Amino acid sequence: MCGIVGYIGSRNCVPIILEGLRRLEYRGYDSAGIAVLRDGAFFIRKNAGKVADLANALGRENGTLTAEVGMGHTRWATHGEPNDVNAHPHWDQHQQVAIVHNGIVENYMAIKTKLLRDGHTFLGGTDTEVLAHLIGVMFEECGDLTAAVRGALREVDGTYGIVVISPKAPDKMVVARKGSPLLIGVGDGENYVASDASAIVAHTRKVVYLDDGEIAEITRHRVRTMTIDDVTVEKQVQQITLELTQIERGGFEHFMLKEIHEQPETILNAMRGRLMVDEGDVRLGGLQNTIGKLLSARRIVLTACGTSWHAALVGEYMLEQIARVPAEVEYASEFRYRDPIVNIDDVVLLISQSGETADTLSALREAKSKGATVLGIVNVVGSSIARESHGGVYVHAGPEIGVASTKAFTSQLTVLALLTILLARARGMTRERGVVLAKELATLPEKVAQVLQNTQVFRDIAEEFKHCHNALYLGRGANFPVALEGALKLKEISYIHAEGYPAAEMKHGPIALIDKNMPVVVIVPKDGIYEKVMSNIQEVRARRGRIIAVANEDDTDIDQLAEFVIRVPRTYGFFGPILNIIPLQLLAYYIAVARGTNVDQPRNLAKSVTVE
Ligand code: M6R
Secondary structure (H helix, E strand, O other): OOEEEEEEOOOOHHHHHHHHHHHHHHHOOOEEEEEEEEOOEEEEEEEEOOHHHHHHHHHHHHOOOOOOEEEEEEEOOOOOOOOOOOOOOEEOOOOOOEEEEEOOEOOHHHHHHHHHHOOOOOOOOOHHHHHHHHHHHHHHHHOOHHHHHHHHHHOOOEOEEEEEEOOOOOOOEEEEEEEOOOEEEEOOOOEEEEOOHHHOOOOOOEEEEOOOOEEEEEOOOOEEEEEOOOOEOOOOOEEOOOOHHHHOOOOOOOHHHHHHHOHHHHHHHHHOOOEEOOOOEEOOHHHHHHHHHHHOOOEEEEEEOHHHHHHHHHHHHHHHHOOOOOEEEEEHHHHHHHOOOOOOOEEEEEEEOOOOOHHHHHHHHHHHHOOOEEEEEEOOOOOHHHHHOOEEEEOOOOOOOOOOOOHHHHHHHHHHHHHHHHHHHHOOOOHHHHHHHHHHHHHHHHHHHHHHHOOHHHHHHHHHHOOOOEEEEEEOOOHHHHHHHHHHHHHHHHOOEEEEEEHHHHHHOHHHHOOOOOEEEEEEOOOOOHHHHHHHHHHHHHOOOEEEEEEEOOOOOHHHHOOEEEEEOOOOHHHHHHHHHHHHHHHHHHHHHHHOOOOOOOOOOOOOOOOO
């Protein structure tokens, strides 16, 4: 989603801002812009399209542009179409302030109506331009930029991460956060602001995370943090551990491919220091303070969006069938608005890669307000969901840059497997049984590495099916969510319409779609329902559907039925999804590459969806 980077110091901020924007591209965006202070005035450029287009335009127009204060933005359109005018930065009626903004001003129409009555004219259709005008009005009234921002934000409903600069206050940036992440990078005689650490990690590792409701006045040598009522807030400077190599492609053609191949290591990282194979048990430090609540929970409600929701569905199978804990899964986007029945003896488990997904964060707050214990399974350290949860487990997958989530998913599943073993043991599972499960879980990184060894089969399938318009993904039990996730991966990056279904449900409707052109991807491990899935495959074949099977290495029967067979090692049933999703990620990837789509930044998608 939208990205922000800003700089104040004594170096030329233009390359710093452009580089920061490039590092934020992975979040997904449709326009980009920059505003700097130069010779007592603004220099602003913005355009629909990519950061490269912006850099080219700057190079053409003013190759020697230098400035010591400035800010940049990548916009993912919410209000107003993605064009040059609606791109950020925006400015006020008299060009005294410029603003970049992540989030949504919900009451912007009411504010705009009033400003229009006062004679203001607007260039575009965004909520942000309205906020710029409002700050401009307050600035004219009080002459203090920080006070003007505070005053304007008092009138705003909605969410924001903003940076405001003015040629009339050339030695500061004013930034504020409510609902959209913002951090300040602390340098020596220079300071930065960004919506995401990756934008500034090349320059500083010292950061201050703003909390909701906080405003900061940033000069070259000082950061003053305050509330909206001007009460000073003392903040801790924290050290970020992110390495530059983690946010670079490292020889892979795409971040998504790099991240798929990182999975043997990221799955291992999710277990490291937590899985005690010899004891058949698990230790999760982040749950220390809430373990009593977890063990006595009446039920666990898992809630999330997108890929993380698919992980939750797998988690439901694991928790109910291995640990025998009642579990339910909810879309986070639905949870909040249906006045859910949640009690103090419920545990609500939020799953999120970014830890910033607005719907998931709202579900967390809803559950918390009803007295439930809320726990997070999160990747991004220090993110909002991690900070607002009573406890939780980091998945330690490292930065995920590809918009289509891959390694975060398998790490989420690994943490859910760990949680399941922990709860199962606490609820009476024998040590022997725990050891069997723990040993099997420990083999998964090696087994995933095996699946990743041969990618030729995926290239062959991609060549065969790259022109198809639809695809069906089938699986049963814990592999049903894998079918959903495989279908999601394909549609996200190749734009082929794909549906995931429980294999046996196919005959209740989707079977009508099957003809000789329909690829049907079936996950068919040798488990207790193998024969049933084989029957479903026969049903597809009888209608001349084209079968791509994800099957175990020792399955010879499948060769008779499937046009393509992708082999995966055997594993214990509920850990199967961790292995079976890998071929589906690769399949989506190679089909997208064969179709020539933008794999890492698919159209219309954002990495972290911070609006509802
Ligand atoms: O950061 P989160 O895990 O909360 O994000 C949830 C979804 O937005 C995300 O999984 C989305 O569906 C991805 N594009 C999936 O590839």
